[in-house]
Amino acid sequence: IYQVWNYWTKGTISQMMDESLNGYPRSQALRCVHIGLLCVQPDPDDRPQISTVIFMLTRDTMELQPPAQPAFFFGTESPSPASPRDGQRRYMHGRPDLLPEDDVSWNEVTITEPYPR
Numbered sequence: 001i002y003q004v005w006n007y008w009t010k011g012t013i014s015q016m017m018d019e020s021l022n023g024y025p026r027s028q029a030l031r032c033v034h035i036g037l038l039c040v041q042p043d044p045d046d047r048p049q050i051s052t053v054i055f056m057l058t059r060d061t062m063e064l065q066p067p068a069q070p071a072f073f074f075g076t077e078s079p080s081p082a083s084p085r086d087g088q089r090r091y092m093h094g095r096p097d098l099l100p101e102d103d104v105s106w107n108e109v110t111i112t113e114p115y116p117r
Contacts, residue, residue, distance in 0.1 A: 001040055001070045008037060008067070031060070037067035 007013045013033055014026060021029055035056050041047050046068060048056065056062055 004033065005037065005070050008033070028060075031064070032057070034064050034067065037070065038064065040070040041068045042071035043068070 004013070004016065007016045013030060017026070017029055035048075035053060038046075038048055038056075039053065056064060
């Protein structure tokens, strides 16, 4: 998501598109990326409901609002001598400083995999 956002803000989003999409209209692919970015905005109230997403995907004439910077992405911590978790992947909510370290379990022993009944 982070990379897509960077391409989007630079206005070069078409450079990151897969070449196998050559048979598809570029405007349609860009619209899908735009809608995807709307779905990961920081404020859940700003994210479109699924019914609105379906409407946006099926109505090319519907004007889309500009997306806000994504709320989350997966990245790698930069190594630092003071950090005991060097190089581990972490979840970031907008900015790394918004994630309190005390609220995260890093013991690498337990895994929670919720499955629907």
